[in-house]
Amino acid sequence: MLMTLVASDLDSIASAVGYAFYASQLDQQRAFVPLVQTARDDLYLRPENVDVLASSKIEDLDLVCLNDVEPARLSQLGASFALVDHNKLLPAFGEGKVVAIIDHHADEGFHTDASPRLIKLAGSCSSLVTQHFGPLLPSPSAIPATLADLLISAVLIDTSLKPVPDGKATADDVESAAFLIPLSTFVTLSGTWVKSKAGELAAVKGSVGHLSGRDLLRRDYKEYAIGPWRYGIVTIPLPLSTWLAKSGAAGTGWLLVQADIEAYANEHGLQMVIALTSYNVVDPLKKGGKGVHARELVAFISDSKLAPLFAEIAKDPVLKLGPWRGGKADLDGKAWRVWQQENAKATRKQVAPVVKTILEALEASEKQ
Numbered sequence: 001m002l003m004t005l006v007a008s009d010l011d012s013i014a015s016a017v018g019y020a021f022y023a024s025q026l027d028q029q030r031a032f033v034p035l036v037q038t039a040r041d042d043l044y045l046r047p048e049n050v051d052v053l054a055s056s057k058i059e060d061l062d063l064v065c066l067n068d069v070e071p072a073r074l075s076q077l078g079a080s081f082a083l084v085d086h087n088k089l090l091p092a093f094g095e096g097k098v099v100a101i102i103d104h105h106a107d108e109g110f111h112t113d114a115s116p117r118l119i120k121l122a123g124s125c126s127s128l129v130t131q132h133f134g135p136l137l138p139s140p141s142a143i144p145a146t147l148a149d150l151l152i153s154a155v156l157i158d159t160s161l162k163p164v165p166d167g168k169a170t171a172d173d174v175e176s177a178a179f180l181i182p183l184s185t186f187v188t189l190s191g192t193w194v195k196s197k198a199g200e201l202a203a204v205k206g207s208v209g210h211l212s213g214r215d216l217l218r219r220d221y222k223e224y225a226i227g228p229w230r231y232g233i234v235t236i237p238l239p240l241s242t243w244l245a246k247s248g249a250a251g252t253g254w255l256l257v258q259a260d261i262e263a264y265a266n267e268h269g270l271q272m273v274i275a276l277t278s279y280n281v282v283d284p285l286k287k288g289g290k291g292v293h294a295r296e297l298v299a300f301i302s303d304s305k306l307a308p309l310f311a312e313i314a315k316d317p318v319l320k321l322g323p324w325r326g327g328k329a330d331l332d333g334k335a336w337r338v339w340q341q342e343n344a345k346a347t348r349k350q351v352a353p354v355v356k357t358i359l360e361a362l363e364a365s366e367k368q
Contacts (some may be wrong), residue, residue: 001030001031001033001077001078001079001080002023002030002031002032002033002079002080002081002082002099003032003033003034003035003074003079003080003081003082004016004019004020004023004032004033004034004035004081004082004083004084005035005037005081005082005083005084005086005089005090005093008036008037008038008042008045008046008049008219008220008221009046009049009085009220010046010048010049010052010153010154010157010158011085011124011125011126011154011155011157011158012036012037012084012085012086012125013034013036013049013053013063013150013154014126014150014151014153014154015084015085015102015125015126015128015129015154016034016035016036016084016085017034017058017147017150018126018129018130018133018147018150018151019032019034019082019084019102019129019133020032020033020034021143021147022129022130022132022133022136022137023082023133025137025138025142026133026136026137032082033064033079034063034064035064035065035066035069036063036064036065036066037066037090038065038066039065039066039067040060040063040065040067040068041067042218042219043060043063043065045211045215045218045219046205046219046220047204047205047207047208048157048201048204048205051201051204052149052150052153052154052157052201053150055149055153056146056147056149056150056153057146058146058150071090071092071093071094072092072093072094074093074096075093075094075095075096075097079096080096080097080098080099081093081096081097081098081099082098082099082100082101082102083098083100083101083102083103083111083114084101084102084103084125084129085103085104085105085125086103086105086222087101087103087105087107087108087110087111087119088108088110088111089110089111090223091225098110098111098114099114099115100114100115100116100117101114101116101117101118101119102116102118102119102125102128102129102132103118103119103125103128104119104120104121104122104123104124104125104127104128104349105119105349105352106349106352106353106356107119108356116132118132120172121170122170122172122173123155123158123159123164123167123168123169123170123173124154124155124158124159124173124176125154126151126154126155126158126176127155127170127172127173127175127176127177128172128176129151130151130176130179130180131172131175131176134176134179140179140183141183143180143183145183145184145185146185148180148181148183148184148185149184149185149186151176151180152177152180152181152184152186153197153201155169155173155176155177155180156177156194156197156198156201157198157201157202157205159173160194160195160198160202161173161174161177161194161198168345205237206237206238206279208236208237208238209238209242209246212260213243213246213256213257213260214260214263214264216234216236216238216243216260217234217236217260217261217264217273217275218234218264219234219236220234220235220236221233221234222234222348222352223268223270224352224355224356226356226359226360226363227359227360227363227366228363229271229272229303229306229359229363230268230269230270230271231270231271231272231273231274231355231359232264232265232268232270232272232273232274233273233274233275233276233348233351233352233355234273234274234275234276235275235276235277235278235347235348236275236276236277236278237277237278237279238277238279239277239279239281239294239296239326240257240277240296240298240324240326240338241326242279243257243277244257244326254329254330254331255330257298258300258331258332258336261273261275261298261300262300262302265300265302270302271301271302271303271306272299272300272301272302272303272306272309273299273300274297274298274299274300274351274355275297275298275299275300276295276296276297276341276347276348276351277295277296277297277298278293278294278295278347279293279294279295280292280293280294281294292344293344293345294340294341294344295340295341295343295344295346296324296326296338296339296340296341297319297321297337297338297339297341297351298336298337298338299313299336299337299338300335300336301335301336302335304334305362305366306359306362307334308358308362309355309358309359309362310337312358312361313354313355313358314337314339316354318343318346318350318354319341319342319343319346319350319351319354320341320342320343320346321339321340321341321342322339322340322341322342323339323340324338324339324340325340326338326340
């Protein structure tokens with residue numbers, strides 16, 4: 001048995017389901033099981049997942065969720081692991097054997113004997129999974145339309161097929177989309193169709209106004225560890241102004257946002273939480289009042305030894321952090337910072353390596 005491990009977003013789920021299907025076509029002697037690292041009762045936190053899975057004819061009960069298994073026992077039961085959309089086996093899975101990796105994040109340098117070990121820049125991991133397996137299949141017709149729908153939806157929601165440098169789509173994304181579209185229930189790859197579908201998916205993804213502060217934090221959360229420190233990075237598809245307004249009456253918003261983040265840090269045993277907001281704002285200088293993408297970064301640190309990270313991340317040339325444009329932030333200056341992220345193209349994929357490098361330097365200085 002081989003488990004394919006995923007996180008919780010649509011690209012992760014599509015990558016794992018796609019990997020399991022593709023691999024099973026090439027090796028029918030083993031069972032390939034996609035595992036979603038989200039509790040079953042938490043699937044509702046991502047409305048875009050619910051929507052796309054339903055339209056792709058995949059039921060909740062078709063997925064194996066994190067609370068359906070005991071992660072640490074999987075290796076004892078004979079499972080090995082193929083990692084998609086991340087490239088380091090999480091501690092919860094113990095000393096599991098990683099036999100394959102397909103990922104589009106920064107290479108963390110683990111599991112170097114995995115084969116394939118495909119870690120490459122792309123807008124969507126689903127694109128890399130398709131690009132790897134597509135040429136190996138006996139015939140593209142072996143791919144069911146529902147799977148093609150799932151994979152192309154993941155590519156669209158992450159890239160809108162807008163090419164770099166203005167967008168996130170690389171050649172792999174464009175080529176995988178061209179491969180999948182004729183196999184899907186979508187009948188055209190015209191620019192109009194792409195823009196319409198991408199906009200529809202983005203609107204569903206942003207439908208999170210009903211979620212509590214705690215739910216906003218856990219809907220797109222990834223955890224990391226460097227030396228003695230554990231920290232989490234979350235992405236929230238709302239501006240801070242909306243989150244603050246959701247949190248309480250005027251003057252109490254920051255208190256409640258801070259309480260939500262501190263409680264979440266305590267719940268997970270974290271010394272640091274970084275929350276990345278992602279949203280569109282109307283630019284009056286743009287013709288027709290078109291929206292432009294914007295990001296903010298909120299950092300909370302409970303361990304004073306990590307305080308130097310504030311200054312280091314503030315001057316990072318990739319993120320280009322500047323003064324928050326939302327007004328006066330009622331924050332404890334020792335434990336909190338909030339910035340406007342001037343490089344709105346920098347996602348968690350760029351933030352995580354920056355934080356990792358800074359923390360590794362801090363750890364090294366601690367040992368001296």
